[in-house]
């Protein structure tokens with residue numbers, strides 16, 4: 155394995171791994187395969203139903219990534235705002251059909267408009283990207299600022315009680331998929347570090363992608379796994395009332411073996 159500071163510094167080779175110290179979202183080649191890796195996801199319909207249920211005229215998608223959800227919201231005649239700090243992800247979002255109907259913001263929650271939205275969503279486990287408690291608290295404060303009184307915040311996190319480290323192995327995650335530009339690419343993840351108590355830990359995993367031209371890219375990512383109780387306490391501390399917590403996209407309640415905690419909270 156050949157550690158380098160950025161992909162640009164490394165000559166690609168079929169047999170060596172190019173390890174980037176960037177987030178995968180900051181690497182255009184990795185952003186380019188994200189939508190393909192996400193095919194078949196079940197969360198979009200859940201969040202789109204909330205747009206209708208709360209009759210949200212303005213929706214903010216915080217951590218919008220490649221913008222699929224934002225475009226779907228705009229297509230329903232709503233004001234759609236997508237916020238993300240990763241330019242390669244936003245590049246794809248802007249170029250998406252219907253992308254010109256969305257207001258894209260390169261930044262974080264602090265860059266979102268005040269008092270503008272009836273609904274803020276964070277989908278694709280964005281909430282787990284706020285690894286430090288200060289970052290999570292600051293994000294909740296900014297979401298509160300973005301919402302109109304009575305507006306809703308909806309997001310999901312993975313249940314920390316699930317043994318993710320035994321699920322996120324090369325053997326159980328490796329897949330070969332069609333690359334959007336032709337050929338196939340392989341990808342898998344492997345957990346490399348877990349720090350903290352079972353109810354609130356930081357887990358670092360390494361994502362591997364072998365592109366059709368043979369380049370093997372690797373990027374690490376650290377996510378925070380918080381308990382349901384911890385999230386509910388931080389929501390209450392930042393002016394939210396939890397209205398619903400689901401354990402699956404079919405709206406079923408949380409069980410011990412639920413993979414997700416899906417929160418819908420009202421700005422008080």
Ligand SMILES: C[S@@+](CC[C@H](N)C(=O)[O-])C[C@H]1O[C@@H](n2cnc3c(N)ncnc32)[C@H](O)[C@@H]1O
Pocket residue numbers: 179192216217218219220221237238239240243261262263276277278279280283
């Ligand atoms: C797994 S992707 C999910 C993207 C999109 N929400 C989806 O569901 O497809 C996580 C996204 O969170 C974004 N992200 C990371 N840190 C963030 C932050 N501090 N504020 C907002 N978004 C962030 C990343 O850039 C990335 O696009």
